[in-house]
Amino acid sequence: MFLDLADALAQITDLVKRSLGPLGNGLTFTLDFAVDFGIQLAATIILFVVVAIFFWKPITKILEARREKIDQDLDEAEKAKESAKEIELELQEELKQAKQKVKDMLDKAEKDANIKRDEIINQARKDAKNRMDNLEIELENEKKSMEQEIRKEIVEVAFQAAEKIVSREIERDKYLDVVDNILKGANE
Secondary structure: OOHHHHHHHHHHHHHHHHHHHHHHHOOOOOHHHHHHHHEEEEEHHHHHHHHHHHHHHHHHHHHHHHHHHHHHHHHHHHHHHHHHHHHHHHHHHHHHHHHHHHHHHHHHHHHHHHHHHHHHHHHHHHOOOOOHHHHHHHHHHEEEEEEHHHHHHHHHHHHHHHHHHHOOOOHHHHHHHHHHHHHHHHHO
């Protein structure tokens, strides 16, 4: 059952030559070679004719349909790309408008805050002026009250001085001494 190596190689070589047909014996031109070549040439021509008649148009249609589908997909992709660009431009415009709205809102809020601040400051100034006016009135009333008290005291002191002067003899030196004593008492 086992062959030696030389027999195995010889059988493989013989099998290869038989498989190659006339080419297996070299390029010698023989009748078998011409017949085999003719049959092979006829089979190839018949194969091309059969493919051309039965398969060429369907395969071409399939390939053409495939090409059209690819072209359609490319057109759709281009349209989608253009649409995406348009959407991007629209979104950028909307973003720009939104930023402007936010800026306008912030400006309005700042103006409102400034107006409110001015109102508060003006009200505080009015309140401060009213307080100052009230304080001035109170001070004026207090001043008048103190002047009246001082007048009363001066009148009383003058009355007391007059009593002292009248009760004594009217002598010029004594009168001057009494006035000096009254003035000294008022200063103390």
